Amino acid sequence: AQTVTQSQPEMSVQEAETVTLSCTYDTSENNYYLFWYKQPPSRQMILVIRQEAYKQQNATENRFSVNFQKAAKSFSLKISDSQLGDTAMYFCAFMEYGNKLVFGAGTILRVKS
Amino acid sequence: DTGVSQDPRHKITKRGQNVTFRCDPISEHNRLYWYRQTLGQGPEFLTYFQNEAQLEKSRLLSDRFSAERPKGSFSTLEIQRTEQGDSAMYLCASSLELGHYEQFFGPGTRLTVL
Numbered sequence: 485a486q487t488v489t490q491s492q493p494e495m496s497v498q499e500a501e502t503v504t505l506s507c508t509y510d511t512s513e514n515n516y517y518l519f520w521y522k523q524p525p526s527r528q529m530i531l532v533i534r535q536e537a538y539k540q541q542n543a544t545e546n547r548f549s550v551n552f553q554k555a556a557k558s559f560s561l562k563i564s565d566s567q568l569g570d571t572a573m574y575f576c577a578f579m580e581y582g583n584k585l586v587f588g589a590g591t592i593l594r595v596k597s
Numbered sequence: 598d599t600g601v602s603q604d605p606r607h608k609i610t611k612r613g614q615n616v617t618f619r620c621d622p623i624s625e626h627n628r629l630y631w632y633r634q635t636l637g638q639g640p641e642f643l644t645y646f647q648n649e650a651q652l653e654k655s656r657l658l659s660d661r662f663s664a665e666r667p668k669g670s671f672s673t674l675e676i677q678r679t680e681q682g683d684s685a686m687y688l689c690a691s692s693l694e695l696g697h698y699e700q701f702f703g704p705g706t707r708l709t710v711l
Contacts, residue, residue, distance in 0.1 A: 488639075517698050528601075529640075529688070529702040575639050579698060584630060584653065585690075587639030 486511045488578050490588035497566045498596050504551075505561045505591050507576030513537075517579040518552065520561045523590075524572040532574070535559065566595045599623055601703035603689050609709045610679055617675045618706045622691030629672050630700060631664055632688040633657065640688055646672060647694075679710045 488509045497503035509518070520532040535543045535552050543550050547567075551560045563570055576588040602621045610616050622629045627648055632640035643662070644654045648669035658664075661679075666672040676683055686707050690700040 519698075521702075528704045531699050531701075534698065577639075584642040584645055585632075585640070585700060586642070589637075590639050 486513075486578050486580070486586045488576050488586055488588035490576055490591050492591045493589070494592045494594070496594045496596060497563075499566055499568060501566055502562060502564045503566055503593065505563075505574055505576075505593065507559045507561070507588055509557050509559065509576070509578050511557070511578065511580075513580055515580075518550075518559045519577040519579065519585070520548070520550070520559075521575045521577060521587075522570075522572045523575065524569075529575070533561065563593075568595050568597060571595045601689055601691050601701050603687075603703040603706050605706055606704060607707050607709075609711065611711050612679060612681060614679055615675065615677045616679055616708065617673055618687055618689075618708075620672045620674070620689030620691075620703060622671070622689070623701055625693065626691035626701070627669070627694045628692045628700075629666055630690040630692075631672070631674050632690065634686040634688055634705070635684075643674075643687075676708075679708075681710050684708055684710045 516537045518535045521529045522532045523529045533545045533548050547564045549562045573590045575590045577585040604619045630645040631643040634640040643658050644664050646666040661677045664674045686705040688705045689703040692700045
């Protein structure tokens with residue numbers, strides 16, 4: 485069974501600075517997808533960024549980028565120019581081809597002014 | 598707005614009662630997923646549907662849980678004889694068919710079993 489590990493229960497960052505959230509996963513599959521989801525307090529989960537395992541290039545979405553290391557099974561999220569609105573729980577998730585998501589336990593990110 | 602909706606948003610019930618939750622996916626989405634999220638944890642997969650067919654069920658889904666998706670539109674999740682351990686947020690998500698991987702989540706139904 486696939487597992488996803490987020491080793492940082494909580495992180496803090498000053499507004500406008502950069503923060504990196506860690507994620508490792510375990511799978512025997514070769515083709516899969518990885519995601520970072522954001523869950524703001526009392527609000528629904530939204531997709532931040534996704535990475536296809538067959539792509540070597542790291543995904544980027546505006547201030548959000550990933551460092552995908554397939555051999556190391558590592559998938560970290562970098563948030564640049566952190567904003568107060570980035571305060572949320574961040575979940576790393578793994579998906580086999582067309583199937584269910586397996587989530588990590590999450591990292592609470594607090595952006596301080 | 599045509600996002601995923603869930604009803605009710607909150608449900609408080611007494612142990613032993615039955616509860617039913619509803620999820621309305623984004624209209625053109627064929628796939629519908631149910632997850633359960635306990636406090637401080639990531640969501641855990643329960644079951645999913647491709648149109649009206651239930652394709653997979655987690656071992657977390659005991660025989661007290663049943664889900665349906667009649668006509669491939671909305672879905673219901675019923676919990677019979679609720680237990681305190683069923684207290685959680687129940688999340689619904691939907692996505693397009695195979696080849697489209699983003700799951701869109703609803704706001705969830707928070708269940709409290711007293």
